[in-house]
Amino acid sequence: xxxxxxxxxxxxxxxxxxxxxxxxxxxxxxxxxxxxxxxxxxxxxxxxxxxxxxxxxxxxxxxxxxxxxxxxxxxxxxxxxxxxxxxxxxxxxxxxxxxxxxxxxxxxxxxxxxxxxxxxxxxxxxxxxxxxxxxxxxxxxxxxxxxxxxxxxxxxxxxxxxxxxxxxxxxxxxxxxxxxxxxxxxxxxxxxxxxxx
Amino acid sequence: xxxxxxxxxxxxxxxxxxxxxxxxxxxxxxxxxxxxxxxxxxxxxxxxxxxxxxxxxxxxxxxxxxxxxxxxxxxxxxxxxxxxxxxxxxxxxxxxxxxxxxxxxxxxxxxxxxxxxxxxxxxxxxxxxxxxxxxxxxxxxxxxxxxxxxxxxxxxxxxxxxxxxxxxxxxxxxxxxxxxxxxxxxxxxxxxxxxxxxxxxxxxxxxxxxxxxxxxxxxxxxxxxxxxxxxxxxxxxxxxxxxxxxxxxxxxxxxxxxxxxxxxxxxxxxxxxx
Ligand SMILES: C[S@@+](CC[C@H](N)C(=O)[O-])C[C@H]1O[C@@H](n2cnc3c(N)ncnc32)[C@H](O)[C@@H]1O
Numbered sequence: 319x320x321x322x323x324x325x326x327x328x329x330x331x332x333x334x335x336x337x338x339x340x341x342x343x344x345x346x347x348x349x350x351x352x353x354x355x356x357x358x359x360x361x362x363x364x365x366x367x368x369x370x371x372x373x374x375x376x377x378x379x380x381x382x383x384x385x386x387x388x389x390x391x392x393x394x395x396x397x398x399x400x401x402x403x404x405x406x407x408x409x410x411x412x413x414x415x416x417x418x419x420x421x422x423x424x425x426x427x428x429x430x431x432x433x434x435x436x437x438x439x440x441x442x443x444x445x446x447x448x449x450x451x452x453x454x455x456x457x458x459x460x461x462x463x464x465x466x467x468x469x470x471x472x473x474x475x476x477x478x479x480x481x482x483x484x485x486x487x488x489x490x491x492x493x494x495x496x497x498x499x500x501x502x503x504x505x506x507x508x509x510x511x512x513x514x515x
Numbered sequence: 516x517x518x519x520x521x522x523x524x525x526x527x528x529x530x531x532x533x534x535x536x537x538x539x540x541x542x543x544x545x546x547x548x549x550x551x552x553x554x555x556x557x558x559x560x561x562x563x564x565x566x567x568x569x570x571x572x573x574x575x576x577x578x579x580x581x582x583x584x585x586x587x588x589x590x591x592x593x594x595x596x597x598x599x600x601x602x603x604x605x606x607x608x609x610x611x612x613x614x615x616x617x618x619x620x621x622x623x624x625x626x627x628x629x630x631x632x633x634x635x636x637x638x639x640x641x642x643x644x645x646x647x648x649x650x651x652x653x654x655x656x657x658x659x660x661x662x663x664x665x666x667x668x669x670x671x672x673x674x675x676x677x678x679x680x681x682x683x684x685x686x687x688x689x690x691x692x693x694x695x696x697x698x699x700x701x702x703x704x705x706x707x708x709x710x711x712x713x714x715x716x717x718x719x720x721x722x723x724x725x726x727x728x729x730x731x732x733x734x735x736x737x738x739x740x741x742x743x744x745x746x747x748x749x750x751x752x753x754x755x756x757x758x759x760x761x762x763x764x765x766x767x768x769x770x771x772x773x774x775x776x777x778x779x780x781x782x783x784x785x786x787x788x789x
Contacts, residue, residue: 369594369761388764389733390544390740402762408546417733417762418547419588436546 322496322506326513328470329444330393330409331356332437334430334460336363336452338480342500343450347380347398349504354382355514357393359409361401361433363426363452369403376400389417401428408436424456430484434460443468446510448503450474452484461488465495472496472503520553524563528552531570536577538652539715540584542739547586555583582655586734590672591627591686593729594761595679597781602635602680605756605783609724612754615644616724619750621714622731623649626660626704627673630689631680632727633703638683642706648721650712661709663699670697715739717746724752730760737767744768751786758783 335343339362350358364372376398377384384398387407392414393399401407405417406428423429430449434457437445447464449457451474465471471494476482478499488494498506525548529540540548556566569576592598609616620629629649636642651657665673670686677686690699712718714731726747732740747757748770757774759782765771774784 369596386762389760389762390737390767391764405762406547408544410544410546416544416546417760418544418586419730419733420547420550420586421588432550 322509324510324513326355327444328356328446328510329441330359330437331446331448331507332359332361332434332464333448333450334361334434334452334457334484335450336426336430336454336456336481336484338451338453339474342474342503343376344379345500346504346507347376347382347384349508350381351508351511352381354396354507354511356510357395358382358398359393359407359433359437360398361407361428361430363428363430363456364403366404366427372403373400387415389415391415401433403428406432408432409440410436411440413440424454426454426456430457431460431463435463438464438467438469441467441469445469446472448472448474449485449488451479451481453481454483455487457484458487458491461494462492465492470495472498472506474503475499518553518557520549520556520563525549525552527567528563528570531567532577532580535571536574537716538577538581538713542715542736542742543734544736547734548584551584551586555580558583578654581653585651585653585656587624587653587656589624589627589730590669590676591631592673592676592680592682593628593631594781595676595681597758597761597783598631598635598680600778600781600783601632601758602639605725605758605777606636606639606641609756610641613724615646617646617648617721618725618727619721619723620647620649621712621726621728621747623651623657623660623709624653625656625665626663627665628727628729629660629707630663630699630703633707634677634682634686634689635680637703645706647707648723649707649709652711652713652715654711657709657711661704663701663704665697665699667692667695667697714743714746717743719746719749721750722752723750723755725756725758726751727758729758730763733760733763740767741769745770748773748786753786753789755786756783757786 382398386402408416410416473485690697773788775787777783777785
């Protein structure tokens with residue numbers, strides 16, 4: 319029996335993370351099935367004026383290709399997309415990305431609330447949202463938005479987080495479906511992949 | 516983000532702004548446009564109906580509306596690597612053919628990009644050979660650009676970028692500080708013509724050797740991006756350069772093949788076909 323009650327109608331996985339999430343992300347990316355059937359869209363807080371290096375660092379162990387998309391680039395399955403530094407990254411109707419240089423949100427650009435919120439709007443109940451360790455509240459509202467549209471929500475187990483402010487903000491704002499450790503998130507994603515075979 | 520606005524309501528607003536004032540936002544990218552609209556409703560404490568009424572009945576409100584609607588966030592020497600390429604490769608390339616030339620900053624916002632160019636040209640010693648045109652749709656922000664006065668707190672970031680650009684001096688030598696403001700030396704802007712210009716209407720007003728349109732077309736959908744690119748193509752001399760933002764790309768555009776990628780990392784293109 320599938321303990322997460324999954325199915326094969328999801329269209330995307332979106333992940334938010336900040337301080338203390340890097341190790342967890344690397345662990346997830348290293349264990350993803352090679353033919354992962356969905357796009358993985360990540361918004362991670364990062365140094366504003368360091369444009370290069372992050373994709374490379376994440377690519378080292380990732381089983382899937384990691385890219386920073388361009389404005390209006392189409393979203394494809396089996397690719398890991400990373401929000402570029404100093405831009406907000408939105409999902410547009412029509413399944414592509416849109417970049418913007420709007421004011422910071424929650425002191426952040428890229429802001430997780432924007433990526434998660436627009437993904438929730440476009441993918442509705444066909445979206446899985448995951449929020450990892452982080453030091454501010456960015457992402458909490460985005461997770462609520464995903465939940466309100468019928469999407470599936472997961473936060474990293476606060477006790478496992480280096481800094482638990484972010485997942486706790488989400489837990490306080492909405493009813494999160496699963497609270498999982500990184501290893502369990504990996505299991506969850508492997509389980510999900512089986513439904514697409 | 517919790518509060519929402521229907522696409523139908525967004526359409527009513529854009530239609531009214533278009534029919535009454537001729538500004539056409541119908542082909543702006545939806546995600547950021549929607550956030551801007553929500554922001555205006557919140558800032559002005561309006562709902563969709565009262566906003567429509569205000570736009571309809573108060574023509575003086577339109578400039579303020581445009582100012583809030585457009586995203587004006589900018590910085591000096593944004594992407595310092597880009598500015599090094601402009602100084603070390605692009606401008607020397609132009610100078611091979613013309614001693615005097617023209618640059619267009621399309622969507623110049625509050626002018627930081629124009630000032631960066633003016634400083635770069637001055638440090639190359641060619642400031643009097645180059646004419647700059649700086650345009651924007653938003654007249655309120657153009658006024659700021661003409662002043663060249665910025666909150667002093669912004670200067671930390673601008674300084675950092677300037678250092679990474681490897682400028683010849685210290686940025687401090689180009690402005691004085693007064694009451695929390697950084698006031699740039701007026702003569703830096705003496706070869707700059709500021710004017711209102713709407714890229715959507717796309718009036719061709721001159722021909723250029725270099726056009727910068729960075730972080731402007733990201734607010735457009737692909738249909739409009741295509742249209743605007745055609746106007747840039749028309750406004751460039753053959754072998755002129757077009758620079759766009761580091762996260763923009765021309766490869767999806769209809770006339771991409773009339774340009775050559777000169778620098779892919781910093782997104783500089785060259786017109787190679789008429
Ligand atoms: C984010 S700023 C870009 C500033 C600068 N180029 C940079 O990269 O930092 C975008 C600017 O584009 C302008 N803009 C938006 N739509 C426009 C249009 N249709 N015609 C001309 N300018 C427009 C906005 O008013 C805004 O000042």
